[in-house]
Amino acid sequence: MSNEYSYDENSAPTYEQITRMLGKDAEADETAAFLERFSGGRSALELGIGSGRVAVPLSERGVKVEGIDNSDSMLKLLAKRTGLIKAWNEDIADFTPEQRYDLVYCVYNTFTLLSRREEQIACLRSAAQALHEAGVFVIELRVPVLAGFVNGQKTSTTLVDRDNTFINAAIHEPLKQNLISTLLWFSGTSVRRFPQRSRYVFHQELDTMAEYVGLELAERWGDWARGAFTDASNRHISVYRRTGSPKTSPHSADP
Ligand SMILES: C[S@@+](CC[C@H](N)C(=O)[O-])C[C@H]1O[C@@H](n2cnc3c(N)ncnc32)[C@H](O)[C@@H]1O
Numbered sequence: 001m002s003n004e005y006s007y008d009e010n011s012a013p014t015y016e017q018i019t020r021m022l023g024k025d026a027e028a029d030e031t032a033a034f035l036e037r038f039s040g041g042r043s044a045l046e047l048g049i050g051s052g053r054v055a056v057p058l059s060e061r062g063v064k065v066e067g068i069d070n071s072d073s074m075l076k077l078l079a080k081r082t083g084l085i086k087a088w089n090e091d092i093a094d095f096t097p098e099q100r101y102d103l104v105y106c107v108y109n110t111f112t113l114l115s116r117r118e119e120q121i122a123c124l125r126s127a128a129q130a131l132h133e134a135g136v137f138v139i140e141l142r143v144p145v146l147a148g149f150v151n152g153q154k155t156s157t158t159l160v161d162r163d164n165t166f167i168n169a170a171i172h173e174p175l176k177q178n179l180i181s182t183l184l185w186f187s188g189t190s191v192r193r194f195p196q197r198s199r200y201v202f203h204q205e206l207d208t209m210a211e212y213v214g215l216e217l218a219e220r221w222g223d224w225a226r227g228a229f230t231d232a233s234n235r236h237i238s239v240y241r242r243t244g245s246p247k248t249s250p251h252s253a254d255p
Pocket of ligand 1: 074
C-alpha cells in the first residue's frame with residue numbers, strides 16, 4: 001500500500017493531541033472494558049495499535065496485548081509509554097499472523113485508512129487467520145456521512161474553543177469511496193495539518209467483506225456501552241466470529 005499518508009514524526013504527536021482534545025482518550029477505559037470481555041483474559045492483537053491509547057488500558061486489565069502499526073513514530077510513542085506491549089512495524093493490509101489470538105481488534109476508524117477495497121478484504125482475511133477458532137474480531141467504524149458535499153468538497157468545523165479551531169477540508173472521490181481530507185488545527189499563531197486518505201464503508205458492505213473471508217456478525221452496537229445501533233448512530237462497534245465457530249456471547253446480532 002502507499003505510505004503517502006503514514007503518520008510521521010510530525011503527525012504522530014499531533015495525532016495524539018487531537019485525539020485527546022476530541023475526547024477519544026476519555027473513552028479508552030470503556031473501550032478496554034468492552035474488549036476485555038472477548039479476550040478471555042488472555043491474548044489480543046490490535047491492528048493499528050498507534051501509541052497504545054486502548055492497548056495500554058487493556059493490558060492493564062491483565063490481557064496480553066500485541067500490536068502492529070506501519071508508523072515507526074507511533075511505535076516509538078508506544079514504547080515510551082510502556083515496555084509491556086510487544087508491537088512491530090507491519091501493514092495491516094498485508095500481515096501473516098505468527099500466532100493465534102482470542103481477540104483481534106481494530107478501532108477508531110483505522111480500518112478505513114486502507115483506501116482500497118482489496119486492502120480492506122486482505123486485512124479482514126489476515127484478522128480471521130489470526131484468531132483462535134472461538135476468537136472474535138472487533139471493529140469500530142464511523143457511519144459514513146456524505147451529506148453536505150458540494151461539487152465533491154466539504155469544509156466543516158469540528159472544534160472551537162478559546163484557544164483552538166479545528167477545520168476539516170475534504171474531497172470526495174465517489175468511485176473509490178475515498179475521502180481525502182486535511183484537519184487544520186489553528187492555535188495561537190500556528191497551524192498544524194493532519195492529512196489522510198480513507199475509504200468509507202457502510203456496515204452492510206463490511207458484513208459482506210467479512211463473510212467473504214470466513215467471518216460472521218455476532219453483535220453490533222452503537223457505542224462501547226452497548227447502546228443500540230440505530231439510524232441515528234454515528235458509528236458502530238461490530239463483533240465477528242469465525243464462520244462455524246461456537247457463539248461467544250448470549251447477545252444476538254443487531255441490524
Ligand atoms: C486512527 S489511529 C488509531 C491508533 C490507535 N488504534 C488508537 O485507537 O488510538 C490509526 C493508526 O493506524 C496506523 N495505520 C494506518 N494505516 C496502517 C496500515 N496500513 N498498517 C498498519 N498501521 C496503519 C497509524 O500509524 C495509526 O497509528
